[in-house]
Each structure stands twice: as structure tokens, then as C-alpha cells.
Amino acid sequence: MPELPEVETVRAGLADHVLGRTIAGVQVYRERAVRGQAGGPGAFADLLLGARIRAAVRRGKFCWLILEGSDGEPLDHALLAHLGMSGQLLVRSNPGGEHKHLRVRITMTDGSQVWFVDQRTFGYLQVAELVPTLDGLPGGYWGASRSTGLNEGELPDQLVPLSSVPFPVAHIARDLLDPVYAAGTPGRAALRRRMRASHREIKRVLLDQTVISGIGNIYADEALWRARVHYRRDTHKMRGAQLDAVLDAATAVMSQALEQGGTSFDALYVNVNGASGYFDRSLAVYGQRDRHCPRCGAMIVREAFMNRSSFLCRRCQRRPRG
DNA sequence: CTTCTGCCCTGGGAGC
């Protein structure tokens, strides 16, 4: 279940393995895996053929590859990926090869391949037009890359598309690992104000990708448990320090997951090279129904909320009245 | 207008 740490792991893997490669072939095995594409899979392939991969960028759970033409000029579209629930991007250096759930195969001129593998096809690829962001801030996180020697925060002038994002990402907020939201910054204060601006339940707000991106069901539950906050707390009634505690907890749990290569439950999620992450062993509440709370020993319970599961410790996380 | 519910996509596992 790829959330921010898993997608960042994929982005970093792509940055290390495919930058500078030129796309020579595109095979779409499942039409549904290319979504929102005017002209369908045919147009998808046409837009990619001959393009060179310039950078791997991420905002929240969206990841995209900046492309340039054979003349070295940046293209005004990018290859966008959303992994959904079970999507993987696998880099394969040997030609051929098969996978039961291989949906799209992209072959480079040197023979290396990027596979989009997705059992449930909730994820998708799309060649999307680059547009300015709604928040007016530069595109996304492009991070460090061993391949290019680019360091985090260095924005090469020629990568103009980094100041824009693919169209489907335009309404997505920056994510919690973004420096603009670091504790103690004006950006963090603005985020708190935004979260408190309406009467909404805290978990609903954490999952709202237009407020803060990158958090999914797993890390929302883990962050709320760490901060001892019930998922139904009304953000408008929460003190700033409590909101900060939740945001700090979410930052911490996702940072730890990122260090370990992302959460994984089974073969559904593996990183860009096919190696599973193992953060699931560190989960305190998510998926831990009927196990003991690591902090107080009470039983972890599962409750239905927003048509999905919420795992919590009812002793540590007291339900609000009313 | 804001907020929230219901439903969709797919495949696999549990239970009968």
C-alpha cells in the first residue's frame, strides 16, 4: 500500500536507474492501466517514444518523470504514475521477462526496462501536461540522485518543468516531508490554521491530499496512535500543540519507514528493484487487531470509518464526547 | 457553499 515513503523509495530508485535513458518502446497490456489519456494508449506511447528521462520527481503519492526531446529541450509533458494500492515500478536490466500482473512495459534504447506491475489496477500511468501548481510553489520533491550528481534542493536552470507539475497533481498539496512544513516554520503554522479552519475529524483531514499530501490509511493510524489522538477528534477543537503532535508523529513515522525502504505486507508492494520493504514489522496499530498496544497493553481494535478500517488503542486514544 | 456518503475499479483469501 504505497504511501509517501514507498513512493519516495520508488522515485529514488528510478532516479538512480533510468535518468538519461531514452525511451525506445512502449507496450500497454492493460488499457485501464493508462488512465485519463486523450487518445488512449496509442497516444500514450507516441508521446513517450524518443523522449529522454531527465529527472524523477514526487509530490505526495504522485511520482513523475521529467522528459526532454532529442534536441535536449524539456518537453511540456511528463510521465506520471500513481501506484494506487498495489502498483509497482520495477526496473529490469535484462530483456524479456514476464510477470503475472505486468500492465505496461517501457523499454529503453539500452535494453533496460521499466515495468508497471499492478495486481488490482487501481494505479495508473499517464503522460500529462505540465501546469503551474495551485499553491504557486515549485513542483515537487526531486531529491538526490547518484546518477546525475544532483543534490537535494539544487534546481538546475534547464529543468524548467520542475516549477510545474502534471495536471492531475495541480490540486495536490505539498507533503509532510517537505521542508516548508517543518516544525516551527511559518509553513507549519499556516498548515495548522488550515487544518483548524473547519469542523472536520482529524483523520479525514490527514487523508485529504489537498490539505497535506502523502498520508494514507496506514500512516494516519500510526500517527494518531503515537500522538494519542482519536481519529474522530474535531480539528477545530484541537489545540495547536495537539495538531503539531500529530503532524510530528506522522513526519516521524514516515521518515522511519523511508529509512527502511517503505512498508510492505506481502508481495503486493516491492520497491523499484523488487525488494520488499519491511517497515510493517514496526507498525504499532495498523493491521494489529487483537494484539496488544505496545504502549499500554490494551487490545488494539478495528473500527469502520470513512468506509475503511481504523485501528486504534481505545485506552490511549479516547473517543471525543458527542 | 462545504462536508460527507456511497460506490467503483480488481483479485485473492476465507468460508461454506
Added chain:
DNA sequence: TGCTCCCAGGGCAGAA
């Protein structure tokens, strides 16, 4: 063995 039911999570249409 084969059938049905349920579940996963993000996004969106349409309701409240």
C-alpha cells in the same frame, strides 16, 4: 472443487 462474500484505498459523483 467452485461458488459467494468481503476486503483493500483513492477519487469522484452526487447527496445532504
